[in-house]
Amino acid sequence: MSEGNGDSAPKKRGSNEAKAWAHERAEQFGLAVQFWRKKIELTAVELSNRTREIGYPITRATIAKIESNQRNSKMDFLEICVLAAALEVTPADLVFFGHPAREIKITPRSTVTSADATEWFYGGLLYNQFADIHNPRLTQSHNHRQTLANFNQAVDSFVERFKPGRFGNEWIVNADHEGAKDGIASPAIQALLSTYYDEIKRLRDEHIREGGYVELPGWVGAMRVAPF
Known part of the structure; x- marks a missing residue:
């Protein structure tokens, strides 16, 4: 963000309920930024400098407006991420x-604890505010939570065993180097790797x-090996 940017105020939603909720959320965001900034004994100028070092500068004046909620209840996702990184907290600690x-x-009509809000935000908890009304809507993420867990488990298992990494422009895996030719795994190791890759692809599908x-990791399909 450029030095003069970030202070344009979008129009808030029309209802008083929506305006009140937007004001409350932005106010809490500002209080959080101020709290964590003071906790690590940073001035607004020093916090601004940190955001510049991160690569997305937020001016001291903008930080002051965020902390005092003087931006018409605006909350910017990119600013949340950068400020969280600069303050050494998670985005959820600010939101x-x-x-x-x-x-x-x-939401304007749904109140939960901040612990549940945080878990819902990162995907550890399903929340469906329509669950108690007639013909409730389905929570979209319900069906694929388990399939994502299965995919992640398979990926983690591969990483733990083969520790893939980049060598120049290529991916390599740590596997038995015996029988390898020109750095390419032996037929036996290729068959073993292919079994893993096929299972990861199956779980992704x-x-x-x-x-x-979910995207496949870049190392899927790698057959070049390095010795343990």
Whole structure:
């Protein structure tokens, strides 16, 4: 963000309920930024300098406006990420300030604890505010949570065993180097790796069929090996 940017104020939603909620969320965000800034004994100028070092400068004046909620209840996602990094906290520590017991309005009409809000935000908890009404809507992430867990487990298992990494422009895996030719795994190791890759691809496809999305790691298909 350029030095003069970030202070344009978008129009808030029309209802008083929406305006009140937007004001409350932005106010809590500002209080969180100020709290964590003071906790690590940074001035607004020093915090601004940190954001510049991160690569997305936020001016001292903008930080002051965030902390005092003087931007028409604006909350910018990119600023949240950069300020969290600069303050050495998680984005949820800024968005849902008051972990774990503070009550947070995650929508204008839904109040949960900040602990539940944080878990919902990162995907550890399903939250469906329509669950109690007639013909409730389905929570979209319900069906593919387990398929994502299966995919991640397979990826973690491969990483733990083969420790893939980049060598120049190529991916290599740590496997038995015996029988390798020109750095390419032996037929036996290739067959073993292919078994892992096929299973990871299968689990990824299963997750997509359930309505989720995940990209394959770049090392899937790598056959170049390095010795242990």
